[in-house]
Amino acid sequence: MNWTPNPADKKPMHKQIQEYMKEKITNGEWPIGTKIPSQRHLAATFSVNRSTVVTATENLIAEGLLSGNKGGGTKVINNTWSLLAAGSHMNWSSYVEAGIYQPNSSTIRHINEAEFQRGIIRLGTGELAPDLLPSDQLSELFSGMKHRSVHLGYEHPKGNGELRQELAKHVKKRGIETSPSSILIVSGSLQALQLISIGLLPPGANILAEKPSYLYSLPLFQSAQMKITGVSLDKEGIQLSSLKNQHEKEKGTVLYTIPNFHNPTNVTMSEQRRQELLHRCEMMHLPIIEDDAYGELWFHSPPPLSLKAQDKNGMVLYLGTLSKTFSPGFRIGWVVGPEHVIERLADLKMQVDYGASSLSQWAAAEALKTGIYDNHVASVRYKLKEKSQKAQAILEKHLESLATWNVPSGGFYFWLTLHKPVSMGKLFKHCLDQGVLLNPGALYDHETSQHIRISFAYATLPEFEYGIKIVAKSLKNLYL
Incomplete structure (x- = not known):
């Protein structure tokens, strides 16, 4: 209202x-x-x-x-x-109550509504700030439409052919050898997960995922009568002993992982751990969903080769997206996988929405082909690196006595570990009452009461500092 x-x-x-x-x-x-x-x-x-x-x-x-x-x-x-x-x-x-899909948690619904309230400081938003989006480049791109014919009808079930050709070249830079026929264009990674859940996984499937993980904030798997089982995470990524134990105990159906600049912890899986993980999953016949939403947003050096780049047996479904690097409003993502799997998912996508926006797909293909995309991402990397360093100084100034956190080497997030547990619900409400919106760690691990995910990508630095002051004040009040 x-x-x-x-x-x-x-x-x-x-x-x-x-x-x-x-x-x-x-x-x-x-x-x-x-x-x-x-x-x-x-x-x-x-x-x-x-x-x-x-x-x-x-x-x-x-x-x-x-x-x-x-x-x-x-x-x-x-x-x-x-x-x-x-x-x-x-x-x-x-x-409404009888619908198949479960509603978002009340906290997620509050976040989705509050993000559009005037004056709210968004410390949890997982997207680029407006000044980091390629508005000028896209204006020029679209202004050139009058000089050429642009297809505005429905696209091929797998997506625009030219875009898939450009994406095949694009992922090759990350070591992934594939062809356009093995790529499906989707409306963001979230739709890819939805299609996988309804098209490839049986009812009662058990999804193994890092704990904490972005996946725990999504009710779509539970809505499909599936279970998510947490696998322990350390500074090198998924702990293989935990994966083995959970797989044997819970009979995992598939592994979901974010190896690069993990959401929410910002951990990047080491090269050795990737090789060991892929070998272990091959031995266990455990397929992998690799979500690489943040892989291009490195600050110092590119992360190791993706799991898909080392996959010789077609075990990995690779998810990519433009939402974190270029434009969340484009609603363009992709899945790379075995051709027969892509055909199955493409058929389902046609049933769901008959294809992603043809205009967005055309623009995405042009951005990749002309170099607009690569130039933009290079600029974003530099600006995010600079912004993360200044945000780090703000955290040290106001929260050093209350929490510890990782130092990001890419991506969007700080994962704060509080010195003392607090009520996540009270912390969220107290900050929101002061006009500051954050993401409690309980969204990513229902059992935690000592973590907060803070994004440095969206808020301006003055907004970020004001917001962190409110977080510090709220924590001190809750500690009393």
């Missing part, structure tokens, strides 16, 4: 709120069965006293539009005057 009552209006505040809520109900935005936010939440949203919300709510209850219940909250029971005497009503809430 982005509306607030107008204090200058002659109409009483509770009356304005009452009419606003009634409009939501009668327009069908809040259908029958909808649970109304708590009075405390509404009061904060509308910037009024709680008593004002109580008056508005009680009036709507008296009108027969809402029903108050101490145990179940306040719900919509009617949405037009003519329904007051009707015997049956359409209850969309029952349909």
